[in-house]
Amino acid sequence: MRVVVALGGNALLERGEPPDSDIQESHVARAAAALAPLLDGHDLIVTHGNGPQVGLLAVESASDPALSHPYPFDVLGAQTQGMIGYWLVQALGRARPGRRAACLVCRTLVKADDPAFGEPTKFVGPVYDETTARRLAAARGWQVRRDGTAWRRVVPSPEPAGLVELDMIELLASQGVTVVCAGGGGIPVVPDDSGGLRGVEAVVDKDLTAALLAESAGADALLLLTDVPAVLDGYGTPAARPIHQASPAWLRGRLRAGAFPAGSMGPKVEAACRFAAATGGLAGIGRLDDAAGLLAGRTGTIVRTGER
Amino acid sequence: MRVVVALGGNALLERGEPPDSDIQESHVARAAAALAPLLDGHDLIVTHGNGPQVGLLAVESASDPALSHPYPFDVLGAQTQGMIGYWLVQALGRARPGRRAACLVCRTLVKADDPAFGEPTKFVGPVYDETTARRLAAARGWQVRRDGTAWRRVVPSPEPAGLVELDMIELLASQGVTVVCAGGGGIPVVPDDSGGLRGVEAVVDKDLTAALLAESAGADALLLLTDVPAVLDGYGTPAARPIHQASPAWLRGRLRAGAFPAGSMGPKVEAACRFAAATGGLAGIGRLDDAAGLLAGRTGTIVRTGER
Numbered sequence: 001m002r003v004v005v006a007l008g009g010n011a012l013l014e015r016g017e018p019p020d021s022d023i024q025e026s027h028v029a030r031a032a033a034a035l036a037p038l039l040d041g042h043d044l045i046v047t048h049g050n051g052p053q054v055g056l057l058a059v060e061s062a063s064d065p066a067l068s069h070p071y072p073f074d075v076l077g078a079q080t081q082g083m084i085g086y087w088l089v090q091a092l093g094r095a096r097p098g099r100r101a102a103c104l105v106c107r108t109l110v111k112a113d114d115p116a117f118g119e120p121t122k123f124v125g126p127v128y129d130e131t132t133a134r135r136l137a138a139a140r141g142w143q144v145r146r147d148g149t150a151w152r153r154v155v156p157s158p159e160p161a162g163l164v165e166l167d168m169i170e171l172l173a174s175q176g177v178t179v180v181c182a183g184g185g186g187i188p189v190v191p192d193d194s195g196g197l198r199g200v201e202a203v204v205d206k207d208l209t210a211a212l213l214a215e216s217a218g219a220d221a222l223l224l225l226t227d228v229p230a231v232l233d234g235y236g237t238p239a240a241r242p243i244h245q246a247s248p249a250w251l252r253g254r255l256r257a258g259a260f261p262a263g264s265m266g267p268k269v270e271a272a273c274r275f276a277a278a279t280g281g282l283a284g285i286g287r288l289d290d291a292a293g294l295l296a297g298r299t300g301t302i303v304r305t306g307e308r
Numbered sequence: 309m310r311v312v313v314a315l316g317g318n319a320l321l322e323r324g325e326p327p328d329s330d331i332q333e334s335h336v337a338r339a340a341a342a343l344a345p346l347l348d349g350h351d352l353i354v355t356h357g358n359g360p361q362v363g364l365l366a367v368e369s370a371s372d373p374a375l376s377h378p379y380p381f382d383v384l385g386a387q388t389q390g391m392i393g394y395w396l397v398q399a400l401g402r403a404r405p406g407r408r409a410a411c412l413v414c415r416t417l418v419k420a421d422d423p424a425f426g427e428p429t430k431f432v433g434p435v436y437d438e439t440t441a442r443r444l445a446a447a448r449g450w451q452v453r454r455d456g457t458a459w460r461r462v463v464p465s466p467e468p469a470g471l472v473e474l475d476m477i478e479l480l481a482s483q484g485v486t487v488v489c490a491g492g493g494g495i496p497v498v499p500d501d502s503g504g505l506r507g508v509e510a511v512v513d514k515d516l517t518a519a520l521l522a523e524s525a526g527a528d529a530l531l532l533l534t535d536v537p538a539v540l541d542g543y544g545t546p547a548a549r550p551i552h553q554a555s556p557a558w559l560r561g562r563l564r565a566g567a568f569p570a571g572s573m574g575p576k577v578e579a580a581c582r583f584a585a586a587t588g589g590l591a592g593i594g595r596l597d598d599a600a601g602l603l604a605g606r607t608g609t610i611v612r613t614g615e616r
Binding site: 018019059068075081100104105107167175177187192195196197199 | 326327328329364365367368369371372374375376377379380382383386387388389390391393394395397398401402403405408410411412413415473475476479480483485495497500502503504505506507
């Protein structure tokens with residue numbers, strides 16, 4: 001049995017904590033301990049978010065006087081894959097010394113004509129005042145938008161269309177290696193004129209990439225791990241109540257009805273529905289520490305065809 | 309036939325250039341073009357230096373006000389593996405669209421009792437004035453030393469004792485994947501009490517790691533690529549002359565006699581001698597653009613048992 005796990009950003013860093021290396025490593029150790037029981041009898045493929053980490057590196061790069069211009073987001077994303085992958089591989093090795101783990105730097109194919117490229121929506125990098133934001137936008141060809149009281153750069157968030165390293169992920173997983181891959185949704189690339197691939201400044205949603213990875217790699221289950229025990233129907237309303245089981249069709253109906261916040265739970269719900277509908281497998285959304293219960297269908301929100 | 313290639317730092321950045329992403333990517337494109345002819349009939353495993361890159365990230369991390377303390381060198385090294393690995397994989401894909409390439413984040417096992425830990429020699433990270441250097445040393449447990457007119461941190465440079473991901477590197481290479489791995493000499497780790505591995509603040513020489521990798525992976529040849537056409541005997545003296553062929557025994561004698569500068573050519577000569585003596589294979593030291601000629605034994609410095 002093969003399981004794909006997506007770790008949310010909070011698996012690495014909690015809001016308000018300094019993004020120190022040792023703090024993130026202690027969170028990763030907790031994540032690895034929660035994942036260790038899943039290794040019994042399963043191939044495990046682990047992907048993860050990178051929002052706070054790539055944001056930190058973007059701020060550092062933007063303020064580095066040695067550089068003529070900051071590193072682009074594909075390159076910064078590759079940096080975070082190496083760093084977070086290293087942390088996870090080390091922590092998984094300590095949580096279960098008998099099992100191998102490895103991190104493959106991974107690219108996600110997106111379509112050059114994805115409509116998202118015409119409408120950038122994903123906030124990335126440092127916050128600026130409006131004047132600075134507009135100046136940088138003019139100088140660097142960025143698009144910027146108001147984010148609360150500050151201004152930030154926005155990049156497109158195209159759909160994942162393929163995983164460039166899929167066959168290698170499967171090869172390693174089939175050998176019992178826990179594969180850490182496609183962090184931050186994977187480094188987005190499009191085909192170029194040379195027959196190769198070109199990185200683009202975009203951010204692919206990590207949960208949607210996880211769903212595509214799980215489907216493409218023939219996984220039996222997809223676990224989307226976060227810091228809430230279950231998806232709440234009617235989030236933010238007095239009638240909010242946890243969803244324990246759902247079919248993808250019913251849950252998509254609630255998604256379209258606006259029952260879930262777009263920025264956080266929406267992509268997880270969409271990812272779970274895609275995987276469950278396409279494969280008939282189990283998709284679970286819930287707390288990191290409940291990972292084993294989720295896989296058993298006992299806790300969290302379980303999405304599966306045949307549920308109500 | 310299997311070939312291991314080690315790219316020097318100059319394959320990514322030349323002295324005096326700003327360390328911009330696009331400048332490094334253009335160097336990487338040149339490196340990939342030089343390596344492409346080696347792919348005909350060969351498995352290729354590529355490793356690389358990371359000195360300027362990890363130095364840049366160390367400066368950024370040390371001056372980031374969001375952090376309580378800078379990221380340690382193992383973590384920064386992992387970041388550079390992701391970044392440089394991504395650049396190389398992309399460039400190799402463009403240089404030879406039919407061949408797969410992938411980057412595996414790699415750790416190098418070192419011995420906790422390596423004498424290098426008692427005598428740090430490798431300069432890393434930013435330059436400081438003496439007062440700042442001594443203050444940071446006291447605050448962070450660093451060792452610092454004078455480097456020319458400035459002061460810098462020094463870390464140990466232990467011997468590579470094993471490649472943690474060796475079997476996965478071999479598995480991917482055996483499938484025709486060009487494997488980019490062990491950048492910066494690999495992330496140095498030692499066994500910890502849990503049966504896992506613990507990162508250490510050290511830098512393993514990338515050429516010595518490349519020699520161990522080539523020997524362990526059963527390579528037929530090891531190419532150490534740099535920006536000089538051949539090793540000079542008596543470097544810096546009026547009698548300096550290029551060495552075209554040498555046996556490991558003869559070359560080691562010249563190394564012990566001080567014929568090569570310790571900081572740059574010394575480790576390459578030692579790495580070439582180790583590989584050639586242990587395996588009977590060909591070790592070549594020369595220019596990146598001469599990679600194909602080196603492998604054919606036509607250019608550069610060829611080290612092989614049976615040479616004079």
